[in-house]
Amino acid sequence: MTAHGDAGQLRMDELLRAKEETVLKRWIDLAGATVGGRADRSVLAGRLREVYQALLQFIGEGGDASDLRGLLADLSRKQAREGFTPAETAAVVFSLKEAVYGLIESEDDVTALRGYIWLARQIDDLGLFTFETFVSAREKIITDQAEQLLELSTPVVKLWDGILAVPLVGTLDSARTQVVMEKLLQGLVETGSEHAVIDITGVPAVDTQVAQHLLKAVVAARLMGAECVISGIRPQIAHTIVTLGIEFGDIVTKASLADALAYTLRKSGVQVTQRADKHVVVGLERV
Amino acid sequence: MERVPVLKLGDLLIVSIQIDLQDQSVLMLQEDLADAIVESRARGVIIDITAVEIVDSFIGRMLSTIASISRMLDAETIVVGMRPAVAITLVELGLSLGGVRTALNLEKGVAMLKERGGADPVAVPE
Numbered sequence: 001m002t003a004h005g006d007a008g009q010l011r012m013d014e015l016l017r018a019k020e021e022t023v024l025k026r027w028i029d030l031a032g033a034t035v036g037g038r039a040d041r042s043v044l045a046g047r048l049r050e051v052y053q054a055l056l057q058f059i060g061e062g063g064d065a066s067d068l069r070g071l072l073a074d075l076s077r078k079q080a081r082e083g084f085t086p087a088e089t090a091a092v093v094f095s096l097k098e099a100v101y102g103l104i105e106s107e108d109d110v111t112a113l114r115g116y117i118w119l120a121r122q123i124d125d126l127g128l129f130t131f132e133t134f135v136s137a138r139e140k141i142i143t144d145q146a147e148q149l150l151e152l153s154t155p156v157v158k159l160w161d162g163i164l165a166v167p168l169v170g171t172l173d174s175a176r177t178q179v180v181m182e183k184l185l186q187g188l189v190e191t192g193s194e195h196a197v198i199d200i201t202g203v204p205a206v207d208t209q210v211a212q213h214l215l216k217a218v219v220a221a222r223l224m225g226a227e228c229v230i231s232g233i234r235p236q237i238a239h240t241i242v243t244l245g246i247e248f249g250d251i252v253t254k255a256s257l258a259d260a261l262a263y264t265l266r267k268s269g270v271q272v273t274q275r276a277d278k279h280v281v282v283g284l285e286r287v
Numbered sequence: 288m289e290r291v292p293v294l295k296l297g298d299l300l301i302v303s304i305q306i307d308l309q310d311q312s313v314l315m316l317q318e319d320l321a322d323a324i325v326e327s328r329a330r331g332v333i334i335d336i337t338a339v340e341i342v343d344s345f346i347g348r349m350l351s352t353i354a355s356i357s358r359m360l361d362a363e364t365i366v367v368g369m370r371p372a373v374a375i376t377l378v379e380l381g382l383s384l385g386g387v388r389t390a391l392n393l394e395k396g397v398a399m400l401k402e403r404g405g406a407d408p409v410a411v412p413e
Contacts, residue, residue, distance in 0.1 A: 182372075188371075188391065189370070189371060192391055194395065219383050220375050221374070222383075223383070223384060223389055224389060224391060225366075225369070225388075225391045
C-alpha cells in the first residue's frame with residue numbers, strides 16, 4: 001500500500017470513529033429502505049451496529065477480517081432464513097458506501113477521498129462475501145434435502161413372512177437404484193426372505209437405463225438366493241419395454257402388486273382360499 | 288498355506304470359506320472337494336461365503352468351476368450367505384454365476400438340497 005493510501009486509510013478510520021453515530025444512522029436508514037421495510041427495524045439496526053463495530057476493528061487493526069466475515073456470514077444466513085434474496089443482503093452491505101460518501105462529500109479533503117476509495121473496495125469484497133455465503137448455505141440445504149428424499153423415497157416393506165416389497169415412486173436414476181438395491185438386499189438378509197416384489201407402479205417412465213438397473217437388482221438378489229418379481233407394469237410401459245427391445249429373460253413380471261403377491265404366496269407355499277361365507281382363509285400348504 | 292476344510296454332514300459336504308483366498312488354496316480346495324465328493328458319495332455341496340467380504344472375478348470363476356466339478360460327480364452345488372455388497376459387486380463385474388444355485392443362508396441351503404430329493408432316499412409318509 002502506498003503512503004497516500006495509508007494516510008487515506010488512517011483518515012477514514014478517524015472519520016468513521018468520530019462520526020460513528022451519523023454514519024450508522026444513515027446506513028440503517030438506507031439499508032432499511034433497500035429491504036423495503038420488510039425487516040424489523042430494531043433487529044436490523046442491532047445487526048448493522050455489530051457489523052460496524054467489527055468493521056472499525058478491522059480498519060483500525062488492519063488486515064484481520066475474520067471477525068467481520070463471521071458476522072457477515074451470520075447476517076447473510078439470518079437474512080436468507082427470513083426470506084430475503086441474496087441481492088438484497090448484498091445491497092444492505094453496499095449501502096454503507098453511500099452512507100460514508102455523505103460524510104466525505106461535505107468536506108473538501110483529498111486524503112479522505114483516497115480513504116473512501118480504499119473503503120469502497122473493501123466493502124465490495126464484503127458484499128460479494130455475503131453473496132457467496134448465501135449461495136453455499138443454499139446449496140447445502142439442497143444437497144441435504146436430496147439425501148433425505150432419497151432415504152424417504154425407498155422403503156422396503158414386509159408383505160408376508162418371507163416376502164418383501166419395494167414400492168418405487170418417482171423417477172429412477174443410477175444413484176437411487178443403487179440405494180434401492182442395497183436396501184432391498186440388506187432387507188433380504190435381515191429378514192431371511194426368499195421372495196421380493198419390486199413394484200414400479202409409481203415410476204413414470206421406463207427407459208433402457210432404468211430397465212438395466214432393475215435387471216441388476218434382480219440378478220443381485222438371485223445371487224443371494226432370493227427371487228424377485230417385478231410388478232406394476234402399466235400398459236404403456238409394457239409397450240415401451242417391448243418397443244425398446246429390452247429382454248427381461250426369465251424374470252417374472254406381473255401387472256399388479258396383487259398378482260405379484262398371489263404369485264409369491266403360492267411360490268412360498270401359502271394357500272389362500274375363499275370360503276362360502278366370503279371370509280378369506282389363509283393356510284400353509286403342507287410341503 | 289491355509290487349507291479350507293471340507294466338512295461332511297450326512298450326505299452333504301459343507302465348505303465354509305473364512306480366509307482370504309489365494310490362487311493356491313483355491314486349487315487345493317477344488318482337489319480336496321473333488322476327492323471328498325467321491326469318497327463320501329455326497330449328493331450335495333454347500334459353499335458358505337458369509338465371511339467373504341471382498342470378491343473379484345477370480346472368486347466368481349472359482350464358484351462356477353467348483354459347481355461344474357461337483358456336477359460332473361453328480362452332486363449339486365449351492366452357494367449360501369452371499370453378502371449384499373458382494374452380490375452387487377458380482378453383478379457390476381457382469382458375473383451372474385450361471386449354473387450355480389444360491390440360498391440366503393446355510394439353513395435354507397440345506398433345506399433346498401433335502402427338498403430336491405436324492406439327498407434323503409427315505410420315503411416320506413403322506
